[in-house]
Amino acid sequence: MTVISETIEQDLYVTIKNGLKSLHFDGQSIQSAMDVDDPYVLALGYSQTMMGFLLFQAQPAHLLIVGLGGGSLPKYCYKYLPGCKVITLEINPEVIALRNEFFIPKDNERFKIIQADAVEHFAKGSASADVIMLDAYNKDGLPAELASESYYDHCRMALSEQGVLVVNLWGTDAKLSIYLERLRRVFNGRIWYCRAFNSYNVIVFASNDENHKINWIKLLFAASKLEADHALDLQGIVRRLRAGLVYVG
Helix, strand or coil: CCEEEEEEECCEEEEEECCEEEEECCCCCCCEEEECCECCCCCCHHHHHHHHHHHCCCCCCEEEEECCCCCHHHHHHHHHCCCCEEEEEECCHHHHHCHHHHCCCCCCCCEEEEECCHHHHHHCCCCCEEEEEECCCECCECCHHHCCHHHHHHHHHHEEEEEEEEEEEECCCCCHHHHHHHHHHHCCCCEEEEECCCCCEEEEEEECCCCCCCCHHHHHHHHHHHCCCCCCCHHHHHHHHHHCCCCCC
């Protein structure tokens, strides 16, 4: 049985089903989901896979997330990366207004939610981070301005020298290959991607390190060590990246 929350903001609504509280923009998809018994766990496969950035940046000092949703990624990073400052950009004030529904922490010295247009924010050149995560969708899907080559380039310029960009894309999007080619050009070929766990999402990791080269054996070993601190299948992400798993389970 699905219970619809009394909290409904225009096109947004929250449901509770089988122990999961979910944010929706429409009746077709789930934008974010929270385990009501463990609000900080990553309940969806795509968000688990996005945490694969740890394979490239195990201890970022500054993380910037575009797209709040139900706050799954900001909350997880805030709790499990205690040395990291987590800033989230969200353009929609109605989404921010739902933060208490999803137990999103209050703003403090290490955690902040900013209402802002991400395109304008990056174009100003004031953003900087070791990891940037792009997870911004609306009821119509991925906004074109958040997948342009200039936008990806502004994100790259905001990254530190060894910084990593993580992009959540929809695997059945007709423009998927176009987005991947844009990222490949911007990062001079230093991109790796795979299909997320249990979903059609494709997660892309792009390295800003001009000298970065992947040693798959070392990466698998690093994933094993990281799993001691993170309840994530990071070794599974390594295997998917190496195999280039996108359209198969």
